[in-house]
Amino acid sequence: xxxxxxxxxxxxIREGQQxxxxxxxxxxxxxxxxxxxxxxxxxxxxxxxxxxPVSVEVTAxxxxxxxxxxxxxxxxxxxxxxxLPTTREGVKSCKALTQEGIKxxxxxxxxxxxxxxxxxxxxxxxxxxxxxLDDISSNGITLVQEIVHIYKNYAYSTQVLAASLRHPMHVVxxxxxxxxxGTMPFKVLEMMFHHPLTDLxxxxxxxxxxxxxxxxxxxxxx
Ligand code: G3P
Numbered sequence: 257x258x259x260x261x262x263x264x265x266x267x268x269i270r271e272g273q274q275x276x277x278x279x280x281x282x283x284x285x286x287x288x289x290x291x292x293x294x295x296x297x298x299x300x301x302x303x304x305x306x307x308x309p310v311s312v313e314v315t316a317x318x319x320x321x322x323x324x325x326x327x328x329x330x331x332x333x334x335x336x337x338x339x340l341p342t343t344r345e346g347v348k349s350c351k352a353l354t355q356e357g358i359k360x361x362x363x364x365x366x367x368x369x370x371x372x373x374x375x376x377x378x379x380x381x382x383x384x385x386x387x388x389l390d391d392i393s394s395n396g397i398t399l400v401q402e403i404v405h406i407y408k409n410y411a412y413s414t415q416v417l418a419a420s421l422r423h424p425m426h427v428v429x430x431x432x433x434x435x436x437x438g439t440m441p442f443k444v445l446e447m448m449f450h451h452p453l454t455d456l457x458x459x460x461x462x463x464x465x466x467x468x469x470x471x472x473x474x475x476x477x478x
Contacts, residue, residue: 257431260309260439262419264298268442269305272436275445280309282383282419284339284363284437295331295440303333307424311361311381314349322349330358337361342370354378362416371403375412381437385420386430392456396420397429404434422447 258279261272264287276298281302288295288388295334301428309437314325326338326349337359337374340346348448356378361381374382385395400418407414417437418430424447432452 257435258437259445260311260417261288261445262421264291265442266291266298266301266305267379269302271286272445274441277445278306280311280437280439281306282311282339282361282417286317297354299329299336300333304336306335308335308336308471309359310335311337311339311362311363314341317341317343317345319345319348322346323352324469325357326353326360329466339363342366342374342382350374350377350379354380363419365403366399368402368406369397371399371414371416372406373405375410379414381415382418383417383419383439386418386426387408387420387422388418390422397426397433399440400430400435400449401433408434413434420428 260280260282261269261278263269263284264283269281288298291298299310299312312329314322315327316322319447322340322345323353329336329338336420339361340349342362342365350362359380361383362379363383365371365382365384369384370474382403384399386400389399400416403416415436417439418435421427421430421438421440421444423444427438427440427448446475
């Protein structure tokens with residue numbers, strides 16, 4: 257499973273990169289706006305750090321506008337993946353941009369029917385929003401399972417990018433469902449490291465070591 261960070265915060269992205277587990281980044285207009293920095297400059301810096309796919313979302317909702325923004329973003333850096341909403345116009349834009357060799361991530365996907373449409377239009381990624389479905393008393397992970405199943409049935413090449421993951425168990429469930437990618441906020445990635453038994457175990461090892469008072473560690477390391 258590939259791990260993407262769902263953030264436009266460069267400090268978080270640098271830290272994720274240093275952890276050695278980061279494969280890409282997803283952004284959206286809300287996340288970019290939160291940083292209060294120039295849009296293009298932010299995207300270019302993220303691409304430089306990640307050296308992997310970086311989803312950059314269009315703000316236009318009409319076909320011409322989406323195509324214009326998508327083509328412009330794609331020229332910024334080879335790592336840019338154009339993020340489009342899963343609407344009728346979005347699917348048309350997906351088909352057109354894909355035919356031009358531009359990678360596309362179809363976002364705001366909330367149903368298996370939408371996922372089928374974007375796969376047929378040649379999307380590189382589909383982004384089912386897990387947490388937002390859970391928010392309305394539906395089941396986001398069930399949707400991820402359905403999409404993975406359908407794509408396997410027809411050998412679609414579109415990758416399932418589980419988004420709106422709010423906690424570590426969402427990541428685990430998305431992995432169990434076979435999602436190709438999980439995109440998560442930095443705090444979720446951090447939470448995945450923690451286990452109280454790891455901390456307790458380390459504490460015990462350190463105490464036992466100290467008690468034994470062995471003097472030969474430095475010598476043994478030479
Ligand atoms: O990748 C989509 C993500 O930003 C949405 O997450 O938590 O706002 O539903 P959330």
